[in-house]
Amino acid sequence: MLRPRPSLVPVAALVVALALLSISCAGHAKPVLVKFDASVLTAVQTIASVERELSSVGVLTPAQSLGIRLKLRPVITLGEQATTALLAWQPGQQTPASLLHLSTSIGDLLTTVIGMLPDGTAKARILTAIAAAQQAWSAVIVLMGDV
Amino acid sequence: MPVTATDVTRWVNALSMLVSLGVPIVNVVMMVRRELSGPDADAVLRSLLSGWAAAKTENDARISELQATVKT
Numbered sequence: 664m665l666r667p668r669p670s671l672v673p674v675a676a677l678v679v680a681l682a683l684l685s686i687s688c689a690g691h692a693k694p695v696l697v698k699f700d701a702s703v704l705t706a707v708q709t710i711a712s713v714e715r716e717l718s719s720v721g722v723l724t725p726a727q728s729l730g731i732r733l734k735l736r737p738v739i740t741l742g743e744q745a746t747t748a749l750l751a752w753q754p755g756q757q758t759p760a761s762l763l764h765l766s767t768s769i770g771d772l773l774t775t776v777i778g779m780l781p782d783g784t785a786k787a788r789i790l791t792a793i794a795a796a797q798q799a800w801s802a803v804i805v806l807m808g809d810v
Numbered sequence: 811m812p813v814t815a816t817d818v819t820r821w822v823n824a825l826s827m828l829v830s831l832g833v834p835i836v837n838v839v840m841m842v843r844r845e846l847s848g849p850d851a852d853a854v855l856r857s858l859l860s861g862w863a864a865a866k867t868e869n870d871a872r873i874s875e876l877q878a879t880v881k882t
Contacts, residue, residue, distance in 0.1 A: 693851040694850075694851055697854050697858070700855070700858055701854070701858055704858060704861050704862060704865065707865055708861075708865060711865065711868060711869060711872070712870075715872075725876050725880050726877040726880055728872075728876050729873065729876040729877060729880055732869055732872050732873045732876060733873065735869050736869060736870075736873070739862060739865050739866045739869055740866070742858065742862045743862040743863065743866065745858045746855055747859065747860050749855050750852060750855050750856070750859070758855070787814050802831055807878055
């Protein structure tokens, strides 16, 4: 079996140490950002589902439903952009701008959609989904403070 | 899975070989990071990307449907 030259062993050890150090950061940072992304997608899917349900029983008019769906469109576009950016993202880099915009847009969406819906189980489902996204965003803020 | 001392020794030996063969250190670091970090987060992201694409398709179809209803 080939044996490494002794002079290269410290270099290789340093490479391993650097890689492990960076992995410890990577192992912590990316899942936090991914969790936020996933929670926003869940919130969007919940809003879409609730819109269909309330529309089918006549609680929402077609115009109101259309209003909600048009508000969802930019959030979905940002969600796709943020996810693509996260795939290329490496620990140590700045948090992707599209992820920051996604956070703002989900807050705006909450204000709009909640104002349009009557109180009840459907509204509570949306509030729960958006609260989960906001909680995930809090973890991102903590992470940004650490980076 | 925790990294053991034996694993690190194997990595050091393997990397020493690569460096002695003239592979740039930067490439070696990137390779180690890729191998150790695993595909989990990126696999989830690819799944999320599909989810976002499906949400977009569903939302656009629903908008078209509602716009047709509102017009009539």
